[in-house]
Amino acid sequence: MKHLIDIMELTTEEIDEMIETATRIIESPEEYSERCRGKKLATLFFEPSTRTRLSFEAAMYELGGNVLGFSEAQSSSAAKGESVADTVRTVGAYADIIAMRHPKEGAPLVAAARSTVPVINAGDGGHNHPTQTLTDLLTIWREKGRLHDLTIGFCGDLKFGRTVHSLIGAMSRYENVKFILISPEELRIPEYLKKEVLDRKNMEYTETTDLEGAMADLDILYMTRVQRERFFNEQDYIRLKDSYILTPDKLKNAGEELSILHPLPRVNEISVAVDDDPRAKYFEQVLNGKFIRMALILKLLEVK
Ligand code: NCD
Secondary structure (H helix, E strand, O other), X not given: OOOEOOHHHOOHHHHHHXXXXXXXXXXXXXXXXXXXXXXXXEEEEOOOOOHHHHHHHHHHHHOOOEXXXXXXXXXXXXXXXXXXXXHHHHHOOOOOEEEEEEOOOOHHHHHHHHOOOOEEEXXXXXXXXXXXXXXXHHHHHHHHOOOOOXXXXXXXXXXXXXXXXXXXXXXXXXOOEEEEEEOOHHHOOOHHHHHHHHHOOOOEEEEXXXXXXXXXXXXXXEEOOOOHHHOOOXXXXXXXXXXXXXXXXXXXXXXXXXXXXXXXXXXXXXXXXXHHOOOEOHHHHHHHHHHHHHHHHHHHOOOO
């Protein structure tokens, strides 16, 4: 049985295949509208979510399947002290596939070990978020027509931002990809990622605090919010939250072909005035999230 806990579990061929399926779904959705008839997806969300949970649900509905689940820990037996392992064993009796988000790093991995049905990590603490990465890869593919030969700027909270961690891992497997890591000193990417991904693969990368200085070199700018819920104290959050605010003015050195991505939710880090810029692709990214999750569900359920 296959789960998706970490994006690195997928081969590049499997990623290509899912991008291909998603592209076919976009072109002829009606061909897919009955593929999961009779199947159920459970969304177990122990942490807040708008896009991830609803896109999983929309994906399953558009495949002709059904969904059940909960959207906060307080409304599940977790509030009574049930373990995630027991929760997934229970849910496996009702559903064919599970998407789980949890504030604890590693919780979906523990769940998968005890599950009788495929488990998808829909975000675990400040660790990983593989389905957002699939969304990002589909978006980059659709915008650029390639996943190689790209300079990607990551900006914001690179320490706690799980979408950044997973996307860095995924992009490290393509040829001639360079990273510019833009963050306050205190929110740089974790050491383990430098060691296990960037150094191990001899990736070209720079760390800087200067967003505008990096702008002219970028093919992709991946903005992120400062992850308030992962901070140990509110003072630090308040001090760092507005470190970067992308405005039309800050884009004046950017190339015409830049694509601006953001996993969303946005707080302050992209001014709404940027939304009208043709380079802003974060709402296209939202839509891509549904299509790639459809492709993932088909893959894990082994539906032809
Ligand atoms: C992200 C997440 O949950 O990690 N959101 C998402 O799934 N699109 C990003 C964030 O919360 O900042």
